[in-house]
Amino acid sequence: MEDRLTQLQDAVDQLANQFIACFYYIERHHDFETFGPNDKVPDKKAEQPDEVETLAAEEFQAGQIELARDLITKEQQIEYLISSLPGLDNSERDQEQSIRDLEEELKVAEAQRLEAVKEKEEVLLRLDQVLRGIRRY
Known part of the structure; x- marks a missing residue:
């Protein structure tokens, strides 16, 4: 859109x-x-x-x-x-507060993303260990 x-x-x-x-x-x-x-x-x-x-x-x-x-x-x-x-009904202070709130939300989302990446790497490492542990017959 x-x-x-x-x-x-x-x-x-x-x-x-x-x-x-x-x-x-x-x-x-x-x-x-x-x-x-x-x-x-x-x-x-x-x-x-x-x-x-x-x-x-x-x-x-x-x-x-x-x-x-x-x-x-x-x-x-x-x-x-x-x-x-945006901004027609908001004062400059309101807009600045909105930007700060969005920055905080972005920090939280980035922390969640980093945690998910760390978890993904751990899962991949465990999967790699499992795959290496399987013997071919």
Whole structure:
């Protein structure tokens, strides 16, 4: 499983891609409207550029709503990932104490590992002695 920072970076990259997809959708499917008194709107669809495929107002708005929901969902995922990062709710003292606790656990685990290695060597030595003690017939 990926670490939280990698997941966060992936989510931010996905959000950026979603923003681009939203801009593309709006640019590709908008309706021609005037914004000022000097603007002109072509009367015929034949005159509109090939890169624009005007959608019905309801369909265009439904697409915008769906894209907005996707953006909100991704943003909430990013907020969750940020909130799950270590250290945001912990003071520096708490983090240092956590590191000390982990170091103690590591020392205990290392002592157990060394004991297990010592036991393994003793068992191997006894096994070697048993094997050497067996005579071939």
